[in-house]
Structures are given as C-alpha cells and as structure tokens.
Amino acid sequence: MIRQSKKLTRHIDRSERAFTFILTLSGGFIVLLLLGVLGTLFINAIPAIREFGVFFFIARTWNAASETFGALPFLVGTLATSFLALLISIPFSIAISLLLGEYYKNGVVSGFLRSAVEVLAGIPSVIYGLWGLFLLMPGVRFIEMQIGVAPQGVGILTSSLILAIMIIPFSASIGREVITLVPGDLKEAAYSLGATRFEVIRNIVIPYARSGIIAGILLALGRAIGETMAVTMLIGNSNFLPTSIFSPANTMASVIANEFAEATGVTSASLIYVALVLFFVTIIVNIAGAYVIQKLSIESSREVT
C-alpha cells in the first residue's frame, strides 16, 4: 500500500515536472521570438542606422530618388490616424458596451447585436478598405467640396473613420465583458438609495469597470497602429507631413507594405528601420497602457469603496 502510493507520488512528481518544463519552454519561446524579431530588424536596419543616425524618426524627408530617408511623416501619420480613430470610436464603443452589458444582457436583441459586433471584428481589413473606397471616400469628398478643400476623398480623416469602425468591436466587446462583471450588490445598494439608472451607470458601473474599458480601448489602439491594408487604400500614400486632417498622408505600416517589394540597398534598410520605429511605438503604447490601467484601477477601487 505504502509502496504503491510512493510510486504514485513519484509518477505525479515526474509528470508535474514535465508539465512545468513544457510551460516554461513555451513561455521562454515567446520571449525568444520577441527578441528574435527585434534582433532581425536591428541587424537588417544597420545600413540605414549608420546613414541616418538615431534621429531618423524626426527627419521629415522621404525621397527614394535621392536616397534620403526620415520617418517623421509616417510616425505622425500613424499616430494621427490611430488617435483620431480612437477618439471617434470611444463614444460608440462605450455606448455599445453599456447597451449590451447593462441594458440588454440577455435576449434576442442582445444576441443579435453581440454577434453583429463579433462579425464586424472578423471582417478582413481589405474588405473594409474596399468598402471605404466605394462608400466612405465619395462621402468625404462631398464634405471636402462643401467646405472648399481639395476634393481628394482620401487622407487622414477617411482612414481614421475606417479605422474607428474596425476597432469599435474590440473595445466594445471587452467593455461589455467588464460591465457585466460589476457586482449586483453595488448596483442594488445604489438603487435602494434612490439612484436613477443613469446615476448608477455614472457613479457605480463606469468607475468600477473603468480600467477594463480603458484596457479594451488600448487594445483597439494597438490594432489601429498596426493596421495596414485598409489604411493603405484610403490614406492617399503621400510621403509628406500632413497639414490638416483632410490631407493625404502615410503610416509606417503602409509605407513598408507599399515599398518593400521593390526596395533594394539602403531603401530596404530604411524601411526595416521604419519597422523598428513601429516596433518601439507599439512597445511604448503597451507600457503606457499598462501603467494607465494600473493607476486607474487603484483610483476607481478607491472611488467605489
């Protein structure tokens, strides 16, 4: 009896160890992959780093004919489109998450809306791009004609609009998730004190779910920064600093996708350098996001309790 249990423990021990080993290996593999990507980008960008130095990202000329490269127009384009898209999407995504997380938790309407949001998240970006080209672009062009700017139809505003539509499902579904997690006791307590539904949402639900909502928004921002195809089709691909939200511009992901196939020598190294800058922008946004979430969740828990 004792021997048997010993054997059993040993067996469990061994399988435990193997399991831990596999988990560690998988985790380590991810880190290795990240470092591998960083290393490859760095090594391949070396010719451009030598040529243009560390201030590549604030140089504003991108001219393949004279082989002078700077990433500022693309950095500005990426940040402008992503944050504008975020601004446009926030009211909608919060409204959708409140509707699905608070008003229609179950039932036909909820099911239908929820699957509509999910489908929206799954549509390939090239389809968004095409749709934007056929519907959004003439619309923006019409507005541009009304207010008297060059009626080109494509540019920062058009791509921000399409990006906003593309990222709403992400922030909305995470927002809905955290809003449903708000404890019922808290809400009931507020109702019993005579609070209206709006007051409950404003004073209980939103503060409690704030960090989760922000996390969803930041995830959406990550997607907006990296989005390539739909943006390429609607931004106008102009390698200059944009002068207004109507002017054509370019983003980092888009310029890489456009020019890499035919690039040789220092042009190709410069594009990889742009990728390196994009890599760091993504990391910075992620770290900043983690910091904001941590800070907000502490604050909100203080507010509610």
Next chain:
Amino acid sequence: MTRTFSQVFSLTLVFLFIMIGFTGHLPAADMELLGAGATFPQPLYSKMFDAYNQQYKIKVNYQGIGSGGGINQLIKKTVDFAGTDAFMTEKELQSAGAPVLHIPTCLGAVVLAYNLPGSPRLNFTPETIAGIFMGTITKWNDPQIASANPGIALPNLTMSPVHRADGSGTTFIFTEYLAKANNAWKEKMGVGKSVNWPAGSIGQKGNPGIAGYVKQTPGAIGYVELLYAIQNKMAYGNVKNKAGKFIEPSLRSVSAAANVKIPDDTNVSLTNTDAAAGYPISGFTWLIFFKEQNYGGKTKERAATLAKLLMWSVGNGQRHVEPLQYAPLSKEAAAKSVKIIGSMTYNGAPLLK
C-alpha cells in the same frame, strides 16, 4: 493528461523542424524551375509556363514579387531566373558577382487613364503630363490641355493626379519617359521605381488601386498599364511622341516603339522612342539569369532545361503574347535574344549546341 500534452508538444516540435527543413533547401533534384520578379508580365508568364508544362512536362514556378525582389533573389541564387521591368543598373550588375544576361520577352506600355464626364479621348503632350503630375496644372480646362485638344469642351474640374504608392516598374517607365521628354521633370523629379511626388499628390497601391481611385473620383488622372486600362474599360489618352504625332496606345503602336536599333545586350530604353509610329511610353520587360550556370550545385541537366525554356519563350512561346494584350518582340529583338541565350555556359562550355 500530461502525456497527451507532451505528445502534442513533441509532435509540434517535429512538425516545426520538418517545416524548417523544407524551407531551408532548394528543390535541386526535381525538375521544377524557379523564377521570381516583375508582376507586370506575370499574367503572360503564367500562361506561357502553363503551356510549356503541358507540352514538355517541365514545371516552371514564377512568383510575382516585383522586379527589385526578383533581382535580389537571383543575386542570392535562390531562383533559376528572374523577371524585371528595368534593365539592371551598373551597381546591381556589380553586386551580382558574375555576369548576368538579359533577354526581352515582350513589350508593355503605360497609359494615362482619367475620369471625365463623357470620357473623351484626349491628347497629351509631355509638357502637360509633367505639369499635371508635378502639380502645376490643377484644372482640366487649363489652356495647355485645351490647346492640344481643339473641339473638346473641357470641364472646369479640379485635377486629382494619382500615382503608384508601391515601388513599381510602371512608375519607372513613366518617369523615365517624362525625364527624357521634359527638362523640368528631369531636374525636379528624376527617374525611379518610386520618386518624390509633390505634397498633396495621391498614391494608391498597384494598378487596381489606381484604377479604383480613378473610377471613383471625377477629375482624377493616373497612369496604368495598357492591359489594365483595356480590361477595365477605362478612358485613356493619346500621347505626343518624339516625331510630333499624337499616338493612340495599342498593341501595334507599342510594338512599333521597338523599331529602333537594338544593341547586342538588348539594353535599350524604348521610352520617348525615335520610331515615328511608336507609342512613347513603352518598354521591354526582361528575363534575367546568370551566364555561367554551374553555381550552387546546379546540375547541367537543370541548366540546359532552363536554356531551352528561355529559347522557347522568345520563339514559339511568343504566340501567347498578343492574345493577352502584350506587344510581341520584333524579329530583330528575338534574334538578339536567341544569340544571348546561346552564350550561356556550363563550366565554361556552351550549354546549347
């Protein structure tokens, strides 16, 4: 539970290694010739190589990754041949390390496609084209356009020029033509697969991107391959050539552009051609390969197969060119190509007798 985990894990590992093993080496033993490069002639090459496979049972795998990519792959010796829309530059030829040969396979042309009410066929001079794409001509009823198009009522419409955002052989031919035909362009814009377009000019990816934008935007004008404009039923214009005639782009006028003296290495630029009946924004597209074929463990059999394929593509294979709206090689160009293929060697000895 753990056993299944480790089983799945080790299976995944094995699978990964197999994948790495597969991508790591070239299929040298089986007879599938590999090519990569220009996307412009890709429809033609697909058709030609498919026909070749049916006739001679030799598979040819051509990937349209762009001219620059094709040249890179050839220099890295990962493909047997490559396709390019621009003759390799001195610098590229040097970095290849060994002599590289070019043979033209067909001619292509770039046309100006636009979106105007009534789709009139317009005449363009080099000066107006340069002005439009440098941003100095901003309205369709500009006197420069009007004077070349008597009798056509031009609308007071803002001009939206659109260029290729991706590096492309089409842009190369277009800018090379303008640099030859217009001094202002030569000084300000230059020649390249992508150039520094003026601020505010719209870029779109690929021929489909340009076509999509032009179709959607009244007043837009862009440059696309002739084949693409015909297939998409777009309105396109005539261009004034060196001889002073406005030439309608067609297979015949594009072929006629090659009625000039072709040098022995076929390194000739046909843009702004001297030929009186030639459409001036035309150019060859080339297949490139190493002169000495014994490299990277390539067998003599494989090298000879490649030489035969190349020979066929400038000979019998030319019958596939015209049905796909490309312009076929002239007799002179084909004869020069045959001579070039004949100069291929294996260990210094001629490959073909």
